[in-house]
Amino acid sequence: MEQISQVDVEARVERFRQECRHAGLSLTHQREIIFRALVEMHGHPSPESIYGEVKRQIPAISLATVYKNLKTFIDHGLTREVSLHHGALRVETNSAPHHHFVCVRCKEIFDIEEELLAPVELRRKLPEGFSLQRYSVEFQGLCRSCGEPSS
Amino acid sequence: MEQISQVDVEARVERFRQECRHAGLSLTHQREIIFRALVEMHGHPSPESIYGEVKRQIPAISLATVYKNLKTFIDHGLTREVSLHHGALRVETNSAPHHHFVCVRCKEIFDIEEELLAPVELRRKLPEGFSLQRYSVEFQGLCRSCGEPSS
DNA sequence: TGCTCCATTGATAACTGTTATCGAACGCGA
């Protein structure tokens, strides 16, 4: 959670410009401000919080523009979505500890039995003050149906 | 993903009844049908899909009843929500592989450096047809601020 | 069994997060 230096920010914005050119994306003012905000905001910001930040520099910007650009960035690998299954609540009654495989394409969630993995080992302790209740490994990739070449 | 036997279902529904009594929850017809559907549906159903299932047995049931009961079940540990951060899109520019700690209380997401963990080891291969792109470990528990006794 | 009370239900309005639509504005190559 260390602060990112201004030099690093500029370097990443410059790389961003190159990647936009590469991908045939127009370099709009909005686009750049949004990306810069993204890099400068530490953590895992929501569209709403990014909007709040960007609005300070472009008061007239639309929330829809933020959404559209975030989607564009994600599609082009310029940023990443933290959770692939944030769309709707999902529940399960399988109370046994187990892991999940999430398909990046169809977003389906598959159970992975716990025994398939060797226990996760911590080399050091978690940061001070954090109390652990459980953990599970989330695998991401293509599921059987989505990986087929015929798709 | 093996099919659950009818005997097991009944056993779990019976346990459900006991736990409801224990928790001071009324044993309503809707409640039991919803729970039974939940146990019988394999995978990670959404409220909408549960509603669809339950509606076949109680055509007049309201979607709100399904939501309310799912929340009640989760609050009492009768079922589990698969993802703690399904509420809204979250993005990050931290492209280095890393893990996450999600606070069960405030839902904040914290980065955990990759080096804190020994590499995850697969004892066997993933199920046939699944292609892995990445994985990360999700820790759940209380963060520093939420774990404080003064809260 | 019948009565009372409070939890729960169903209907629906309201709210939040997200996407679609569309005319205006703008970036970019010619």
Add this chain to the structure above:
DNA sequence: TCGCGTTCGATAACAGTTATCAATGGAGCA
């Protein structure tokens, strides 16, 4: 500088979820 296709802002529409509230119905008790 011009012209075209992209992107923008405003806003309607949509999806998922929660709040509201009157009606219903479990659960304990007479």
